[in-house]
Amino acid sequence: MPDDEIQVTEPLTSTTSEGQDIRPGELLVPEDTYLTAGVHIGTQQKSASMRHFVFKIRYDGLYVLDIKETDRRIRLAAQFLARFPPDKILAVSQRQYGQKPVRIFAKTIGAVSFSERFVPGSLTNPNLAEYIEPKVLMVTDPATDMQGLSEAVSVGIPVVGLCDVNNETRNVDLVIPCNNKGRVSLATIYWLLGREVLRARSGSEAEPAYPLTIEDFQAAL
Amino acid sequence: MIARADLRCTSCGRGLAGRGATAFLCPSCGVETIGRDARCRDQSVPYKCKNCGFVGP
Ligand SMILES: [Zn+2]
Numbered sequence: 142m143p144d145d146e147i148q149v150t151e152p153l154t155s156t157t158s159e160g161q162d163i164r165p166g167e168l169l170v171p172e173d174t175y176l177t178a179g180v181h182i183g184t185q186q187k188s189a190s191m192r193h194f195v196f197k198i199r200y201d202g203l204y205v206l207d208i209k210e211t212d213r214r215i216r217l218a219a220q221f222l223a224r225f226p227p228d229k230i231l232a233v234s235q236r237q238y239g240q241k242p243v244r245i246f247a248k249t250i251g252a253v254s255f256s257e258r259f260v261p262g263s264l265t266n267p268n269l270a271e272y273i274e275p276k277v278l279m280v281t282d283p284a285t286d287m288q289g290l291s292e293a294v295s296v297g298i299p300v301v302g303l304c305d306v307n308n309e310t311r312n313v314d315l316v317i318p319c320n321n322k323g324r325v326s327l328a329t330i331y332w333l334l335g336r337e338v339l340r341a342r343s344g345s346e347a348e349p350a351y352p353l354t355i356e357d358f359q360a361a362l
Numbered sequence: 363m364i365a366r367a368d369l370r371c372t373s374c375g376r377g378l379a380g381r382g383a384t385a386f387l388c389p390s391c392g393v394e395t396i397g398r399d400a401r402c403r404d405q406s407v408p409y410k411c412k413n414c415g416f417v418g419p
C-alpha cells in the first residue's frame with residue numbers, strides 16, 4: 142500500500158500534536174502556535190517533489206506536513222537570508238493573504254517587497270522604474286509568484302520558497318514546507334521568519350527585541 | 363551570488379555557465395558553496411552539501 146493511503150481518524154479541529162512526536166522546547170514557538178495557525182495543513186493534491194515533507198494524510202484527505210521539518214526549514218531560511226545585505230533581499234507575494242505579511246516582513250528586516258503585482262522585467266529590464274538587482278528572492282508561492290521566480294532564474298539569484306504540498310519545487314533552491322494559502326498561516330510564518338532573521342543577524346541565541354505579533358502580520362478578512 | 367563558469371553543479375557536476383544557474387552558500391552550514399545548473403534547478407534535482415550533509419532544496 143502506498144504511504145499516501147494511510148487512513149487516520151481524528152477531529153478536524155484537533156489542536157493536539159496530531160501524532161507528531163515533538164518534545165517541549167524543540168520548536169521555535171510552542172507547537173500550538175503552528176497548529177492553531179494551520180501551518181501544517183496541506184492540500185488534497187501532492188506533488189512528487191513535496192512528498193518527503195508529508196507527515197501523513199488526514200481522514201478527510203488533506204496531507205499534513207511534518208511540523209518539525211517546517212520549523213527546521215524556517216531556521217535555515219532565516220540563517221540563509223541573514224547572510225545577504227538586507228536591501229538585497231526581495232520578498233514577493235501575488236497571493237492576497239501573503240501581501241501584508243510580506244510587506245511587514247520586508248520592513249522588519251530592511252528588505253524590499255513587491256506585494257500585489259510583480260511588474261514583468263523588474264529584475265531583467267534596467268529601463269523600468271521598478272528595476273532592482275536583488276541577490277536573493279523569497280516567494281510566497283512558486284505557482285502564483287511565477288513571474289518573479291522566472292526572472293530570478295534569468296538573473297541567476299537563489300530562491301527561497303514557501304511551498305505547499307501541491308507545489309512544484311522547480312527552480313526553488315530552499316523549500317519551506319508549509320500552508321502557503323491560509324491567512325493566519327502566512328502571518329505566522331513571516332512573523333517567525335522576521336524574528337529569526339533578526340536573531341541570526343545578531344549572532345546571539347538571546348531573544349531579539351521583537352515587539353511585533355502574529356496579528357500585526359495578518360491580512361484583513 | 364552570480365553563477366560563475368568555474369563553479370560546478372553540486373548535483374550533476376556540470377559547469378554553471380549560462381542562463382538559469384545559480385550558486386549560494388549552503389543554507390545549513392554557510393560554508394560550502396552549492397552550485398545548481400539550470401537543468402537541476404528546473405527539475406528540482408536534490409543537492410547535498412559536502413561539508414554538512416544538508417540535502418536541498
Ligand atoms: Zn546539475
Ligand SMILES: [Zn+2]
Nearest residue numbers: 388391411414
Ligand atoms: Zn552545508
